[in-house]
Amino acid sequence: MTKTFNYSNPVEIVFGNGRIGELNRYTKDKKVLLITSHGFRERGIIDKLGETNQFEYILDNVRPNPTLSQLNYQYETIKNVDFDLIVALGGGSVMDTAKVLSLQTKGWEYTEDLIKYASGKVADDKITPIIGVPTTAGSGSELTPWATVWDDANRKKYSLHLKNLWFKTCICDPEMTYSIPMNITIQSGLDALSHALESIWNINANPITRQYAVSAAKRIIVTLPKLIRYNNDSFYRQEMMFASMQAALAFSNTQTSIAHAMSYYMTLERGIPHGIASSFTLPAIADAVKGRSEEVDNDLLDIFGEAPSNVLRGMLNEIGVSHRYGDYGIDEEDWNKIEESLSLTNRTQNSIVKFRQVLDCLKSSSN
Ligand SMILES: [Fe+2]
Structure with missing residues (x-):
């Protein structure tokens, strides 16, 4: 600690x-x-x-x-x-x-x-x-x-x-969240999940932010798929807002990290909504960070069990969001431009893994 x-x-x-x-x-x-x-x-x-x-x-x-x-x-x-x-x-x-x-x-x-x-x-x-x-x-x-x-x-x-x-x-x-369309519910919920995980694989993490982030991520992976079936269920809507608040309390002190850093190009140049652009890469990042920090490994084990990236892919699948970058029209040239764009945001330096390590995992899981 x-x-x-x-x-x-x-x-x-x-x-x-x-x-x-x-x-x-x-x-x-x-x-x-x-x-x-x-x-x-x-x-x-x-x-x-x-x-x-x-x-x-x-x-x-x-x-x-x-x-x-x-x-x-x-x-x-x-x-x-x-x-x-x-x-x-x-x-x-x-x-x-x-x-x-x-x-x-x-x-x-x-x-x-x-x-x-x-x-x-x-x-x-x-x-x-x-x-x-x-x-x-x-x-x-x-x-x-x-x-x-x-x-x-x-x-x-x-x-x-x-x-x-x-x-x-x-x-x-x-x-206040009852009236929003389902696609916005999904995008917002994934953004919150990304905030939680991004504050964990982050050089600025501390014991308080970790507690908020772990609790938020656990809530979101259970609640978000439920909201697809029970849209305006009072309990699940409350859980999601609480989880979003917890994630915000975490990343308000750590900032976000590599998933967000990569996402800005995708939103600006490919029109991918922020919540999707900042989250479909999460399983690959979970693979890339494995074994690099005992604290991060323990937090991910606490949230997801033994296979974090599989649980994340399963959840994305359940809510109809692809983790394969080809499905978003992103190709090799885009990755070169994304790598260039990383120098424009200080979120890149918050990450405990480098872009190329993430990209390797993205490629092996997108085939
Ligand atoms: Fe975000």
Whole structure:
């Protein structure tokens, strides 16, 4: 066991069915900007929240994978709105958008410069506080201090990382996940599984993050296949949201690792959804890390038993997700480009295995 370590996560967690009803405790007497996506207005959720909360302005045009151009457009829309609290209601893209706009609302006008140069340079009083209401069980963005932003023009991905970008509170109400489509449930759940495992085969892991991650992964491999059969089962929805929260508490202190580092190219260039791109490689990584660290081996044994990669492949199979890269149209040239892209993200260095070791395992298990 690592004898010395630090752990910190300052976000207040409000967890449980129906807890969204307490949002007005936080919005009372505040001028609130609500950030969300179209679907929640269409499904009547915004109107329902409006019965007990007052919103100064509703920005409901967040789309998956926020881009610099979208963020700049959104900033122009809200820059003259007077507000002192942001409520972010949605999945990871909504959370990440809220983080970027929470900086811009205090005078950071140019998103690209902000992403490139803001790290470590923004004081607390420059950030508008955010209450997060996740509607998917997966991204964990409500419990991390960073945001992923895509540069559509230059085909790049940025990670905005500020130590004071933590949310004030997150309201994790499993009932908020009932209305999401099954493919999003699967993608989000696999993203959470990836967060848990990525924080285990990670040089930044410590005894606290390991406990959260092992517990999260155990829950997800049991629960996710059940959700396919029992979509809105109250117990399984609660289990998934709890597991996603545990995974986030783990990777909020370790960051992610090689699966995520490899995934960004696949999402940007091949359009593979984040939750799939960051998880179909997990069985191969489980093979590649075997025998390299006693702690990692023990954690994987605890989660999966003797054959981690077989259990992972079995679970992916059960939920209809291929672990073979050829099924995603990825070829040898892509792997060369993925290897090049790894230098663009510091997630690569968090891994206890090298890319080529993972690729060897991917190739032998994809035939
Ligand atoms: Fe992720």
